[in-house]
Amino acid sequence: MRVVLLLLAVVLLSCSQDSPSLIAPPTNRAPVIDSVVIGGIVSVGTPVDVVCYARDPDGDTLQYFWRVADGSIVGSGHRVQLVAAPCCTGNSTTMQVIVRDQYQASDSREFQVYVW
Amino acid sequence: MRLFFVLVAISGAWAHAQSCCGGTGTFLGGMERAGLGAGTLTVGAVYNYTAMDRTLDGTKRVPNPNGSVAYAHAFNLEFEFAPAERWSVLAVLPFSDKMRTVNISNGTTTLSTQYHATGLSDAFGIVKFSVLPPSPLSPWSLAVGGGLKMPTGQYRVQENGVELPIDVQPGTSSWDVLAWLLGCYRAETPALMTTLSVLFRQPGANINGRTMGTDLQALVALSPTEWELPILPVLLSRWRWTGPDRIGDRTLTATGTFRIELLPSLAMTAWEPLVLRIGAQLPIYERTNGVQLAPSWGMFAEVRSTLTLW
Numbered sequence: 001m002r003v004v005l006l007l008l009a010v011v012l013l014s015c016s017q018d019s020p021s022l023i024a025p026p027t028n029r030a031p032v033i034d035s036v037v038i039g040g041i042v043s044v045g046t047p048v049d050v051v052c053y054a055r056d057p058d059g060d061t062l063q064y065f066w067r068v069a070d071g072s073i074v075g076s077g078h079r080v081q082l083v084a085a086p087c088c089t090g091n092s093t094t095m096q097v098i099v100r101d102q103y104q105a106s107d108s109r110e111f112q113v114y115v116w
Numbered sequence: 117m118r119l120f121f122v123l124v125a126i127s128g129a130w131a132h133a134q135s136c137c138g139g140t141g142t143f144l145g146g147m148e149r150a151g152l153g154a155g156t157l158t159v160g161a162v163y164n165y166t167a168m169d170r171t172l173d174g175t176k177r178v179p180n181p182n183g184s185v186a187y188a189h190a191f192n193l194e195f196e197f198a199p200a201e202r203w204s205v206l207a208v209l210p211f212s213d214k215m216r217t218v219n220i221s222n223g224t225t226t227l228s229t230q231y232h233a234t235g236l237s238d239a240f241g242i243v244k245f246s247v248l249p250p251s252p253l254s255p256w257s258l259a260v261g262g263g264l265k266m267p268t269g270q271y272r273v274q275e276n277g278v279e280l281p282i283d284v285q286p287g288t289s290s291w292d293v294l295a296w297l298l299g300c301y302r303a304e305t306p307a308l309m310t311t312l313s314v315l316f317r318q319p320g321a322n323i324n325g326r327t328m329g330t331d332l333q334a335l336v337a338l339s340p341t342e343w344e345l346p347i348l349p350v351l352l353s354r355w356r357w358t359g360p361d362r363i364g365d366r367t368l369t370a371t372g373t374f375r376i377e378l379l380p381s382l383a384m385t386a387w388e389p390l391v392l393r394i395g396a397q398l399p400i401y402e403r404t405n406g407v408q409l410a411p412s413w414g415m416f417a418e419v420r421s422t423l424t425l426w
Contacts, residue, residue, distance in 0.1 A: 045181035067279035069185035076276040
């Protein structure tokens with residue numbers, strides 16, 4: 001019985017993490033978003049480039065996460081396309097970008113986009 | 117007994133579209149059934165498929181500005197229990213699988229992508245009270261109820277660093293208030309049961325501060341009451357009005373619809389107490405506020421059984 005419990009504990013512990021987590025160095029600094037540029041007037045039927053310019057003071061690899069309250073985002077990475085939803089002509093919608101390094105330190109920017 | 121199964125069988129799938137632009141879930145057959153007798157339990161499963169490959173501007177068909185088509189599979193587990201005479205509680209656990217495409221050109225390149233999400237959707241429940249329970253002494257029956265839809269479904273599903281659009285998410289992130297009414301009239305000549313069920317849904321604000329439109333659905337069902345064959349035809353017609361969405365006190369112009377659908381179905385009662393039903397969902401008339409993706413056709417299937425516990 002004790003052996004079974006021991007084996008079970010080993011299995012559970014070995015399953016507790018999919019991959020070893022990265023431990024941030026004590027001096028790790030969070031990435032910084034310098035600017036977010038929308039490449040034109042946003043209107044239904046016309047996708048528009050949205051580019052996030054960010055840097056990491058330590059030179060870490062950056063990951064980008066995008067969300068928009070109403071509409072669709074096509075693509076991934078630092079440059080995506082915003083496709084406006086037909087519902088929202090004449091209204092603003094909220095868009096957000098979050099930039100993370102591999103230690104989960106992050107910076108984010110939230111902004112309003114008007115749909116013409 | 118046959119009449120009871122007729123009542124059970126006249127259930128239909130309630131498309132539960134987010135009112136602007138997207139996939140559907142299902143309001144279940146349990147919404148169109150009077151309360152159960154005390155000590156009984158109904159367990160059911162409903163599958164509903166809705167294809168959305170046409171776009172309307174008012175009543176006119178137009179090209180979709182984003183090149184979008186969509187579909188939604190909904191699979192609901194339904195439990196209804198009657199703890200006391202005239203009272204019953206309906207609980208529904210829905211799962212959904214939704215997809216929408218974008219196929220659009222920005223002048224130099226064509227963007228083509230597909231959003232797809234599967235998962236637990238928003239559960240809901242209704243407490244029913246039979247004001248006039250079904251009785252052989254009266255052709256009329258009436259039941260009322262009220263309930264809540266809870267934000268149990270995921271609404272932050274993401275793929276490749278992008279959160280999926282709200283209409284594809286399995287959940288809506290809002291609490292909705294539900295009110296329900298069901299009235300039945302059993303005519304002797306011709307031997308027909310007419311059922312009217314009405315569902316009112318008032319959504320709360322979602323995580324983005326958007327309030328989906330007020331939703332009012334009415335379903336009229338006609339089915340024969342003297343029918344000796346094990347396959348019972350049921351003709352349903354759904355009338356649905358959805359008000360425009362709001363963000364704060366601003367109204368979103370291209371939201372809100374009025375729609376009439378025909379839902380012919382067949383209920384199989386050969387394996388009592390198991391009832392199996394299949395049907396189609398065919399649009400007859402639709403008017404949208406502005407440009408909206410609209411359901412083009414659908415189908416549904418349902419299996420349910422009622423058990424007497426005491």
